[in-house]
Amino acid sequence: MKFINISQFGGPEVLVQQETETPKAAAGEVLIEVHAAGINRPDVFQRQGTYPPPPGASVIPGLEVAGVVVSCGEGVQRWKKGDQVCALVSGGGYAEYVNVPEGQCLPIPHGFDFIHAAALPETFFTVWTNLFEDGRLIANETALIHGGAGGIGTTAIQMAKALGAKVLTTAGKKESVAILQELGADRVILYKEEDFVKVAKEFTHDKGVNVILDMVGGDYFVRNLDALAYQGRLVQIASLHGAKVELDISKMMMKRLMITGSTLRPRNVTEKSRIARALEEKIWPLLNQGKMKPHIFKVLPLEQASEGHRLMEESQHTGKIILKVK
Known part of the structure; x- marks a missing residue:
């Protein structure tokens, strides 16, 4: 799979596209074919070397994705192959595939495309x-x-x-x-x-x-x-x-x-899954009814992740910057 690597700590130019083996879903996880991924300020801090991923998390940047479930690990109950989901991840979002604990996934709201769905989880x-x-x-x-x-x-x-x-x-x-x-x-x-x-x-x-x-x-x-x-x-x-x-x-x-x-990234799977269920109960009905929708500032292809980081650092955007992966 293609992914974005932080070649060394520094400016946006240190983000480079490379290839690696596609991961496999572990127990309790789903493997998502990523169609879109959000860029967030913690990604910038990670690239600069001031916000390392928590222990066990992927070193690939990216904290939110939207895409299609392509396989399920042992014990996964809710999701199945072909389900369209958005998800909060602890890392690994800037890639064509990412593993996610099933509890951190949410259904894509009615009328949402992958771009808008990828703008939901982290924020x-x-x-x-x-x-x-x-x-x-x-x-x-x-x-x-x-x-x-x-x-x-x-x-x-x-x-x-x-x-x-x-x-x-x-x-x-x-x-x-x-x-x-x-x-x-x-x-x-x-x-x-x-x-x-x-x-x-x-x-x-x-x-x-x-x-x-x-x-x-x-x-x-x-x-x-x-x-x-x-x-x-x-x-x-x-x-x-x-x-x-x-x-x-x-x-x-x-x-x-x-x-x-508080910080969100270091929280454990149980806590993040609890927040996901609270959102699904309290907020997802509003999204399904069209009462809220993320404002998208810019959509860039995966290989232009460095440009997305540059835009974020300049703080000239209003809304979300999204990487289109597929």
Whole structure:
């Protein structure tokens, strides 16, 4: 099979297409013929050498795929050869075939092609577990989603709005505003021109927002605490501006704030399978009804994975960047 290898740590140019033996499905796994794979920020970090795959995971980059089941390992019960699925993987997505634990697979929603289905797993798993399980966002609350133009952001906006929340989001370029509003954002904050804390306070009549989903960290941390309402929740999923911050404990105590965060990739199969079933129960009906759909920015052939990484690093995209594998 063809796959994308990280020849050495470095820039996008270190991604090269090579060939290797096609894997075989182990017990409890299905082998998927990959038709499309999503590009995500952790792939960039892995290529740069700062985010190694967890023990036992494939060193091939790629955390989400969509395709067709071509074989099933011993003990697989739900899926059969020929089923069309999308799946969260711990690595190996940038390839023509990948093994996946059966519990991490989900049916492709009605009306979705492989391109749009491949844009679902990584962001939907991340947003569900962080914004709704850990962040406990509920209908009629207000969420602030940082990085609204990215894959996580566009997913979080749609999911929060579909489940009845009010949504603020930050974005860097004016070209994203109309798209993010169409996806459900009640207010798009152009962070280069506006103070998101001030806007959040104005929007909520000085109460503050209930939940913040943040992948920036660094200088955003203190400002996030200022923007939160009484008993607000800050959920940290990355730290693009730095992981070390100063915490004013008294502010946290006085406002009774909850600060939490998580990573998805290192979680075990049992936990990822549980999240998949929660998504299938709570979110997949909305996808089947056409109430949500990933916004696709660019589709590239597998051999142009380096171009996809370049686009992501430039942060000029709105939505998902997808590799077309077959």
